Amino acid sequence: MKIKKIYNNNIVLAEDESYVEYILMGKGVAYAKKVGDPVDESLVDKRFIPDAGDNILVFTKLLSEIPINHIELTNKIIRMAEEELDTSFNNSIYIGLADHINYAIHRYKENEPLNNVLLWEIQRFYQKEYQVAKKALGLIKYYEGIQMKEDEAAFIAMHFVNAQNTEKISHIVDNTNIIKNVLNIVKYHFKIEIDESSLNYSRFVTHLNFFLRRIKSRSQIADEDDFLFSQIIVKYPDAFECCLRIQSYLENLYEMKLTTDEMLYFILHVVRVTKRDTSDKEEQQHE
Numbered sequence: 001m002k003i004k005k006i007y008n009n010n011i012v013l014a015e016d017e018s019y020v021e022y023i024l025m026g027k028g029v030a031y032a033k034k035v036g037d038p039v040d041e042s043l044v045d046k047r048f049i050p051d052a053g054d055n056i057l058v059f060t061k062l063l064s065e066i067p068i069n070h071i072e073l074t075n076k077i078i079r080m081a082e083e084e085l086d087t088s089f090n091n092s093i094y095i096g097l098a099d100h101i102n103y104a105i106h107r108y109k110e111n112e113p114l115n116n117v118l119l120w121e122i123q124r125f126y127q128k129e130y131q132v133a134k135k136a137l138g139l140i141k142y143y144e145g146i147q148m149k150e151d152e153a154a155f156i157a158m159h160f161v162n163a164q165n166t167e168k169i170s171h172i173v174d175n176t177n178i179i180k181n182v183l184n185i186v187k188y189h190f191k192i193e194i195d196e197s198s199l200n201y202s203r204f205v206t207h208l209n210f211f212l213r214r215i216k217s218r219s220q221i222a223d224e225d226d227f228l229f230s231q232i233i234v235k236y237p238d239a240f241e242c243c244l245r246i247q248s249y250l251e252n253l254y255e256m257k258l259t260t261d262e263m264l265y266f267i268l269h270v271v272r273v274t275k276r277d278t279s280d281k282e283e284q285q286h287e
Contacts, residue, residue, distance in 0.1 A: 001039040006030045010068050014039050022047050025071070025094070045075065048091035066102045073143050074098040077136045081160055084132045089163035097159045101140070104155070108146050116151035117199060118206055123154065126161050126210075133157035178253065179208045182246055189242040190274050200272040207269050211262070215254055229264045239270040246270075 001022065005013040009031045014022050026045040074097050082088055107114060116122070123130050133156035141147050183204075187194060194201055233240040243266045247258050258266075 001041070003030065003033055003035055003037050003039060005035065006033065008068055010071070012039070025075070027072070046091075046094060048094070066098050069143070070102045070105065071098050073139065074101055076143075077101070077139055077156075080135065080139065081132050084135065085128060085160065085164075087164055089160070093159055093163035096162075097156070100155060100159065104148065104152055105140070105144055105146065108148060113149055114151065114155075116154040118158075118203065119151055119154045121203070121207060121210065122157050126157055129157040129160040130154065132160060175209065175212045178212060178250075179205060181249065182208060185245050185249060186242060186270055186274065189245060190238070192274060194273055198273070200269075200275070204269045204273045207265065215250075215256070226260055229260045232264060232267055236267055236271050239267045239274070242270055243267050 001014040001016045001024075003012050004015045004021065007013070007030075010025060010027055010029060012024050012030045012033075014024050016022070024039060024044050024047050026043040029040065029043040029045075074094065078089060078093060078097065104114075130153060133153040134150070136156050137148050137153050183194060243263055246266055247263060251257060
């Protein structure tokens, strides 16, 4: 391969004999080099081809704008996480996570912390990734001297989750249709239109995505709180009735029973996602 463009001493755009472009990362890979020089592949730590849908100019511009120490820190975190989780991430994590860590460090120094609204869900449904992400916060503290909140661990954990997602397009399409059908059950049961721009809608869809991944990997949440469940179904009977319909639909699809805790989470999400709509509807009726 030959160097096509140099972004800094550690990142280059290279081209092979078939004119395929690669992003190459490695300490000193471009040191004392110029465009047209052959690549010393012994210095390459990571190579990848941007996805077909990516704009390579935007892709490489982002790399060139992130400080090299943040890129190197990201690589350390990724290597640690792959070892801890016994997996290999897809290439997208290198840019996405480096960009996030760079921005998170900037926000911290500007005293602008960002709350993660899905912190509870991520802690609950992706425990391994979350625990490894907390170790990533330790690396950030060691190299940058800052201690970030658990919200940042949840953000990082989601990068780990997404980078392990090797689902086929057909599976993603199936999941999308299932999520649409579940939302339709809620809409028809309550006779409402759900606000798809709301935070509660986003939370519910995220929960459904997590749920479908767990079901396909046969890793259901165990029953832990029957007492709370019995209280919730008394407090929210309409949401419980709606979730019984959801339960029937999902059980017919997967030939399995939902656990009590899974039903509990569905009820709570249905209560949230319908709360504003039902209250608005009641106000209109009073008028």
